[in-house]
Amino acid sequence: MAPRLLRLAYRRVTFKVVFFILLILVPICVIGILTHAQHVSYFLRPLWDNPPSSPLNTYLTIMQRMSQWNIFATYMVGPHDLSLARVFDAIIFSNELDILEIRWQELYPYITKFVILESNTTFTGIPKPLFFDSNRSRFAFAKEKIVHGVFSGRIAARGKNEDPFVLEFEQRKAMSGLLRSSGISHGDLIIMSDADEIPSPHTLKLLQWCDEIPHAMHLELKHYMYSFEFPVDYSSWRATIQIFGPRTGYRHSRQTDLILSDSGWHCSFCFRRLQEFVFKMTAYSHADRVRRNEFLNYSRIQKIICSGNDLFDMLPEEHTFQALIKKMGPIPHSASAVHLPSYLIENADKFRFLLPGNCLRT
Numbered sequence: 372m373a374p375r376l377l378r379l380a381y382r383r384v385t386f387k388v389v390f391f392i393l394l395i396l397v398p399i400c401v402i403g404i405l406t407h408a409q410h411v412s413y414f415l416r417p418l419w420d421n422p423p424s425s426p427l428n429t430y431l432t433i434m435q436r437m438s439q440w441n442i443f444a445t446y447m448v449g450p451h452d453l454s455l456a457r458v459f460d461a462i463i464f465s466n467e468l469d470i471l472e473i474r475w476q477e478l479y480p481y482i483t484k485f486v487i488l489e490s491n492t493t494f495t496g497i498p499k500p501l502f503f504d505s506n507r508s509r510f511a512f513a514k515e516k517i518v519h520g521v522f523s524g525r526i527a528a529r530g531k532n533e534d535p536f537v538l539e540f541e542q543r544k545a546m547s548g549l550l551r552s553s554g555i556s557h558g559d560l561i562i563m564s565d566a567d568e569i570p571s572p573h574t575l576k577l578l579q580w581c582d583e584i585p586h587a588m589h590l591e592l593k594h595y596m597y598s599f600e601f602p603v604d605y606s607s608w609r610a611t612i613q614i615f616g617p618r619t620g621y622r623h624s625r626q627t628d629l630i631l632s633d634s635g636w637h638c639s640f641c642f643r644r645l646q647e648f649v650f651k652m653t654a655y656s657h658a659d660r661v662r663r664n665e666f667l668n669y670s671r672i673q674k675i676i677c678s679g680n681d682l683f684d685m686l687p688e689e690h691t692f693q694a695l696i697k698k699m700g701p702i703p704h705s706a707s708a709v710h711l712p713s714y715l716i717e718n719a720d721k722f723r724f725l726l727p728g729n730c731l732r733t
Contacts, residue, residue, distance in 0.1 A: 455579045457483040457559040461550055461621060463542050464489040466502045466650055467566045468509065469643055469722060474569045475513050476714040481575040485513055486553045488520045488546045493654035494535035496527025520549040535656040546621040555615050563621055564610030568592055569712065571635040578612060587613040587627045590634035597640055599711050600727040601679045601702040607637035636712065640682065643724050645669045645732050652682065660685065677730035679704065 460482045464471065475485055489503050501521060503510075510517065522545045524538055555561065560578060562570060570590055578584055592607040608630055609623050642648050649667050652658065660683040665671060675682055679702035687698035706727045708716060715722050723729045 457556070458575060458579065459484050459486055459550065459553060459555050459559060459561045459615070461486040461546060461561055461563055462488075462566045463539075463546055464503050464566055465493070465654060466499070466647060467642070468502060468506055469725075470567050470569070470638060470641055471503070472509060473712050473714050473722065474566065475510060477569065477572060477712045478575065479513055479516075481572060481579065482516060483559070484518050484553050484555070485516050486518045486520075486546070486550055488522055488542060488549055490522040490524040490538075490542055492524030492526055492538070494538045494542075494656050495654055495658045496525055496538065497654060498526055499650075499654065518549065518553040520545070535658060539656050543621045543623065547619075550615075550619075550621065557616055559615045560612055561615045561619065562610070562612050563623060564590070565623065567639060567641060568607065568610040568637045569635050570610065570612070572713075574612075574631065574634040584614070585627065585629050586616075587611055587629070589625075589627060589630040591630050591632045592635045592637040593633070595636065595638045595641070596679070596702055597676045598725045598727070598730065599636075599638065599641075599708070599715075600704055600706075600730065602705050603702055604698075605633075610635075610637070638725070641725055643732065645672055648672050648676075648682070648732075657683075673732060676732060 458481055460475075460478060462471075464487050475482075487503060489501055491498060491501060493499050503519065504521070522542050524542070550561065564570070568590075569592070574590065588611060589608045590610040590612060591605055592610060593605055594603040594607040595601055596603055609625075611622075611626055612631075613619060613626075640648060640651065642651070649669075649672070652661050652667060661667065662683075666683065672682065680700075687695050704727070708726060715725060719726060724732065
């Protein structure tokens with residue numbers, strides 16, 4: 372009789388203990404998941420998301436398509452004696468004045484027109500100055516090549532934000548119209564990229580001299596964060612160069628399976644001043660990543676710029692656990708200044724904040 376009573380008592384105690392533990396753990400787990408939902412979601416991304424169905428194919432055979440005549444003419448006649456493809460560089464501009472100067476100085480000899488569209492609001496509907504228009508004198512060197520347009524954006528109601536992807540789409544649609552009024556013709560080449568996605572001069576020279584190139588190609592750009600001290604990888608692919616035609620529209624998304632390798636640089640959040648970081652964090656399409664006001668604290672941002680950590684305290688966006696774990700933690704520092712934009716190197720004092728060992732911002 373006694374052993375049976377002991378067993379019953381043990382079961383009652385065990386049930387109470389388990390119930391008590393669950394009563395504590397379940398709310399803690401729920402609160403933890405809600406608090407760190409983004410981390411949980413990104414960590415489990417390999418389970419719920421898939422990479423694009425067909426991977427981008429590195430396009431290298433373009434080198435073989437250069438005609439013998441063009442190669443001969445390059446050395447024997449000179450490039451000015453031949454009719455090279457016209458190239459239009461089209462960007463939607465926010466506030467990246469330093470990067471824009473480097474981009475345009477680097478590409479100036481190869482570009483027919485610099486087409487730039489800016490808005491009086493951010494993608495989130497916040498009023499903003501026309502940064503380019505008020506700094507035109509800085510770009511006087513390209514005055515005769517600039518086609519500038521202004522888009523009147525919608526201002527969000529107090530306490531609310533506009534859907535950034537809707538406003539971004541509207542601006543890209545407006546850019547398509549601006550391009551058609553810029554003097555572009557069917558058969559011309561057009562670069563579609565963000566201001567901080569900079570094709571290299573050798574990429575443009577190669578494409579200008581080629582007899583045949585695909586109708587559209589993505590550009591594989593080496594990705595940097597905060598400055599050229601923090602190389603991330605070669606995952607930047609959204610920039611494209613296309614042959615302009617009657618149906619060409621300005622886009623910044625997957626358009627082809629072809630990508631030209633090692634085509635330039637993508638320097639994300641590469642700003643001179645801390646206030647510029649804050650502006651972009653609240654202005655661009657992913658402003659929802661600012662989950663707490665402390666994310667905009669200057670001292671926090673400065674610390675992150677020097678350490679190579681993520682501004683939004685996010686896990687890497689990867690589709691396999693192996694790649695995700697490999698990229699967790701701060702970006703490794705690099706002391707190399709090899710294969711960077713030549714204008715940047717030639718003006719190192721002016722753009723010192725973009726070079727290794729100069730992470731402090733004002």
